[in-house]
Amino acid sequence: MRLARSMAVGWALHFKQESRNPFFLWIVICTPLIYATMAYFLFRGGTDGDKLVGAAVGTGMMGIWSLTTTAAAAALQWRRRSGILELLVAAPLPFWAILAPITIAISALGIYSLLASMLYTRLLYGVSLEIEDWLAFAVAVPVGILAIGLLGFMLGAAFVRFRAAWAVGNLFEFPVWTICGLLIPIAVLPAWVEPVAWVFAPTWGMNALRDAALGDGSPWDDIAMCAALSVVYGGLGVILLRVFLGSARRRGTLALS
Amino acid sequence: MTSLRIFAIGGLMSFRALFGFMSPWIYIPTLVVTPLFQILLFVFIGRSAGVESDTFYVVGNAIQYSSVPCLFAMTFTIAGERFNQTLGPVLVSPAGRLPLFLGRSLPVIVNGAFVGALSFTLGSLVLGVTVPASAVAPLALVIVLASASCTGLGLVLAGIGLRVREQAVMLNIVFGLLLIFTGANVPIEQLPEWMEAISRLLPFTHAIEAGREVVAGSGLGDVSGLLLRELAIGVVYAVLGYRFLRFMERQGRIHATLERA
Numbered sequence: 001m002r003l004a005r006s007m008a009v010g011w012a013l014h015f016k017q018e019s020r021n022p023f024f025l026w027i028v029i030c031t032p033l034i035y036a037t038m039a040y041f042l043f044r045g046g047t048d049g050d051k052l053v054g055a056a057v058g059t060g061m062m063g064i065w066s067l068t069t070t071a072a073a074a075a076l077q078w079r080r081r082s083g084i085l086e087l088l089v090a091a092p093l094p095f096w097a098i099l100a101p102i103t104i105a106i107s108a109l110g111i112y113s114l115l116a117s118m119l120y121t122r123l124l125y126g127v128s129l130e131i132e133d134w135l136a137f138a139v140a141v142p143v144g145i146l147a148i149g150l151l152g153f154m155l156g157a158a159f160v161r162f163r164a165a166w167a168v169g170n171l172f173e174f175p176v177w178t179i180c181g182l183l184i185p186i187a188v189l190p191a192w193v194e195p196v197a198w199v200f201a202p203t204w205g206m207n208a209l210r211d212a213a214l215g216d217g218s219p220w221d222d223i224a225m226c227a228a229l230s231v232v233y234g235g236l237g238v239i240l241l242r243v244f245l246g247s248a249r250r251r252g253t254l255a256l257s
Numbered sequence: 258m259t260s261l262r263i264f265a266i267g268g269l270m271s272f273r274a275l276f277g278f279m280s281p282w283i284y285i286p287t288l289v290v291t292p293l294f295q296i297l298l299f300v301f302i303g304r305s306a307g308v309e310s311d312t313f314y315v316v317g318n319a320i321q322y323s324s325v326p327c328l329f330a331m332t333f334t335i336a337g338e339r340f341n342q343t344l345g346p347v348l349v350s351p352a353g354r355l356p357l358f359l360g361r362s363l364p365v366i367v368n369g370a371f372v373g374a375l376s377f378t379l380g381s382l383v384l385g386v387t388v389p390a391s392a393v394a395p396l397a398l399v400i401v402l403a404s405a406s407c408t409g410l411g412l413v414l415a416g417i418g419l420r421v422r423e424q425a426v427m428l429n430i431v432f433g434l435l436l437i438f439t440g441a442n443v444p445i446e447q448l449p450e451w452m453e454a455i456s457r458l459l460p461f462t463h464a465i466e467a468g469r470e471v472v473a474g475s476g477l478g479d480v481s482g483l484l485l486r487e488l489a490i491g492v493v494y495a496v497l498g499y500r501f502l503r504f505m506e507r508q509g510r511i512h513a514t515l516e517r518a
Contacts, residue, residue: 042303042442174297183298
């Protein structure tokens, strides 16, 4: 009970704190706007309404993913530089219960990204954003965000051990945008890419949101996959964190920035 | 002679001091692999939308990505000095400001051109884009010019960096705008008129156009007009940037904000 309370309070605290970070807000609001603008021009001025609705959702998801890779790494780097990381690791609470709320809170900021992207597409380009299945959409957003946040948590384990891991974390930004079908159908990519995309939560999150918005198929399978992946990421993250933290303690590298 | 030393040796020392943290673990993911993935993303978007060829996106994104080293490094030459608390000593020294600032920009241009050229090479290899041998030298010149021109814009941003706290935000906004406005991914003729007008005033627009023509087989003479315009834009930004840096330096002294922003 105390663990759950700590995680809930940690999540709320970090959500509020990171909501006031101009750099994070830039990522969640401006990134989707830039790519939504390009998508509009690239898809021939938006003659295909469905494609633009998909692009609006996709660019919102791009913002969520960018934030998770970039900001989760930056958040840990900042704590390390400020000398807080060691204190957090030494706290009586397990470190995974401290780190997971941070990464999930950061991903949750992505809700701004989705809203900004959809509003922008609606207001500037006049694309009607009618959601076919509001209930599924409302469920898909938090479940997708949770899955992406826990993927960030898994990556965060590496950030704790390796000082330059933030750069490697940023490396995942474009590839995931590409292979998870956020702006383009996965069918356009080489066939071997598709199984790789299944490993990443944004693929299923995007499918769920697109299906809920356009009514092309049932979004519930994709939502279930997001939930299942959340469990896998969470479990793997806890194991990796234990390994990397142990290694950082042995080498005395935790505080080195 | 002193000015020449400040320009060459001072610039190089500053670059080495400020960017010593750029180990291969950081350099390769951010400046080698990421631009390749940016190219791939837009190539696949282009294929999906059926708009332009792979070559179009390889040239556009390779050149545009050199904005990352140019803008970020140029701005960081100021921010980094401040972070390391050496900005004050640098600015109270009697060193001429022109060799001081220009010397710091030279390694940035070289690095930017390297990143642009490497991105183009890797992108071409992965996607099977072929370039005639006669186009290699002209294309290299185009990339160097683009890098120099963007570093001029970087000088302006470095001046703003003397007062603005959130430089990373500012730089990312500029990077995003360059992605849209320079024709790296959307032909500028397809943009609304007001956007096209802005494009013509930005670094990269003419260089990207020249790069595409060179790869398509045009000679240097055919693109000389575009290159001259790119150069002129770079010079204008560099002059503006230098004047702006001096202005912001004075403002920083007046308001005692040099170390605070």
